[in-house]
Amino acid sequence: MDKSIDIYLDENEMPDKWYNFMPFLPKELPAAKNHETGVCSDQSGLMQEIRPKELILQDHCKEKWIKIPDEVLEKLFQIGRPTPLRRAAALERYLGTPAHIYFKREDLLLTGSFKLSTAIPQLYYANNEGFKGVVSETGAGQWGMALALSSKFYGMECKVFMAKCSLEQKPYRKIYMDLLGAEVMPSPSSLTLVGRDILMENKDHTGTLGTAISDAVAYAKDNKGFAYLSGSNTTHVLIHQTLLGLETKKQMEKAGEKPDMLFACISGGSNLGGFMLPFIEERMNNEVLYIGAESEAAPRLTQGNYEYDYSDYKGYTPLVKSYTMGHSFIPDPVHAGGLRQHSGSPVAGLLRHEGLLDAKAYGEKDAFKAAKVFLETEGVLVAPETSHAVAAVIETALELKKKNKKKNLVMLCSGSGMLDLEGYKSVI
């Protein structure tokens, strides 16, 4: 009997430091630029004013390990860390593949996605630095939910701009945030100058992560005391999310197996980066491969250009170098709202440019079909974003079946799809 389906870590095996992968990247990360001055702007100017300072320091930290404050560690236990790594034995049997498939269950965290692991430390720092509230963008609402709960934990106000089409597609995520006292506003928003500007150009704009970033940054700019936080893209977010990979590493050791291929969906790149970067030395030695699964609605890694661009629609953020579709690109309103972004993190861009990150793009229907197979076999309903990673895993497992080759495939299950059922219904 296959008893050991879950690989747990004891609480004393939980990493108590974040891994700073920056010194181990194959090349130095192209610096952020200010569009006016052309010099690095994230340590000066607007971002310096509206971001907690500790997070900017972490972006530029030179140490390999960053200690997690005790209070943060305690809250990380409460949100459900460390999460189990599960062997997908039922899926393997269904596919008849010689591959071993593992998935990391971030869907079990309190808000149903991996986002809480960075929301908690960000709220901790914002609170410590005397901000009265936080403001941010969200695509599908996973980050927004994490932000709302963390804000409540730290007794802070919370404002969330959510891409308008996702807000309409996923009403339960808004209700959850409302219940926790967060204020959720559709983006583009008539509340900000930039939002009104976008709506003037196009009153039917569906909203994207890019417009929501513009709205959130503008809000922080105009409302003193609000910290602007990011749920992805930035280096400190990826650093916080390295717990995903650090835990997985220990769990694979416990299972007595070495990962051959790592899979994650990708948009900003924080679930992918956090999960994969602790294996950067193994990747450089070609002991493991990285596979990112993106949405055909925003196919940056497979069809975009590697160049400097804004992270937001209107050009409030510093210019960073990554793969981009252009900052005014409007993706189709697919249900994987978390993947509807024109660009992504400079780190993911660099990995891709250096040939370390393979990428596959999937259409919504194919991704959802894969998620349905996963539900029927493993019993886990994944988020629409995650369904893209599932599609890549299943495709690879079937190729390995043809070749009769055993490999260990490890996937990050970034979130639950329970609040995306409406989306599944409308597509499948």
Next chain:
Amino acid sequence: MDKSIDIYLDENEMPDKWYNFMPFLPKELPAAKNHETGVCSDQSGLMQEIRPKELILQDHCKEKWIKIPDEVLEKLFQIGRPTPLRRAAALERYLGTPAHIYFKREDLLLTGSFKLSTAIPQLYYANNEGFKGVVSETGAGQWGMALALSSKFYGMECKVFMAKCSLEQKPYRKIYMDLLGAEVMPSPSSLTLVGRDILMENKDHTGTLGTAISDAVAYAKDNKGFAYLSGSNTTHVLIHQTLLGLETKKQMEKAGEKPDMLFACISGGSNLGGFMLPFIEERMNNEVLYIGAESEAAPRLTQGNYEYDYSDYKGYTPLVKSYTMGHSFIPDPVHAGGLRQHSGSPVAGLLRHEGLLDAKAYGEKDAFKAAKVFLETEGVLVAPETSHAVAAVIETALELKKKNKKKNLVMLCSGSGMLDLEGYKSVI
């Protein structure tokens, strides 16, 4: 730092037998009766035809322990057993109570509630005995979801009658079942003779668990090859759910504490019974108290009569003795659809009648307010049903604060409220 917030069991500590509490009840359970013959009917007649035989045998088993088949045990691991027991340290701090509060996290199971723990073995037996499909009732849809997933695991057809008002309140639960290929029908249903009969009397009937049982039994009667399964009330269901209490017992030993009071919400009584009955000896010795929290919309234990009644609206089931509001009682359409039942299990009735089970009834608004406090402190959004147990725990913890008395309160968190957000929105 309070690290040990979760108490886990290793897989080899997972109970591999169900606990048959029947020989340990304070009195013999009043036998079920057939309304025509007046003799015990659950081993003969209609129920004998439509229920898997193994389940009826379990209802009448004399052994203390029933071995869990290996295949079932394997699936129980997959659904997420054993679940962690969590110390509600944040809630304790918020209330300022000297009480220690623990809760058993059944919300972490794959479908978000405790129901899978009996759905899996029931499908296993139904499949083994050659049925092609299963049919059942569901209130809020927790049992329906568990049934749909388990049916998919065993490759069987699945038909679910869901109380009409709950179906309208909780559309995501239906979509989940649809996605797994289950057929979900509102009750009262025009598909069955009995459903048409009820609709003829009252075309605006909101549906209850009682009408849904009538529909499901009628369907099984008229469609050969469909097993009629129950999600609560019957003895075999309570026996399967004893894993909840058996695990909790081991976990409290690990925590080095003895439970003083056990809390659960109650309708049919399977989460309460499964959780509390493994502590029956301690209860008889007055070492622990049992507290059941019911809905004011169906206040059987606090206002009903202890007498023989049907479990369904139309009198298809055998007559069993429990606390009842009368089988034609129609509870208000509260969002805790799982608590909208006129009667309950004979076992819970006996415990109550013998003075072993204390009961408290809560209105929806008070219960939801308690759930909100729980969400804001613990970060767990409980199901509307569970919110009643939370209300009882908070009330007790505050009484203990007044008396400055330390007790260990252990609550069953029977399910997640993520798919009930619409309900929370409309009440709070």
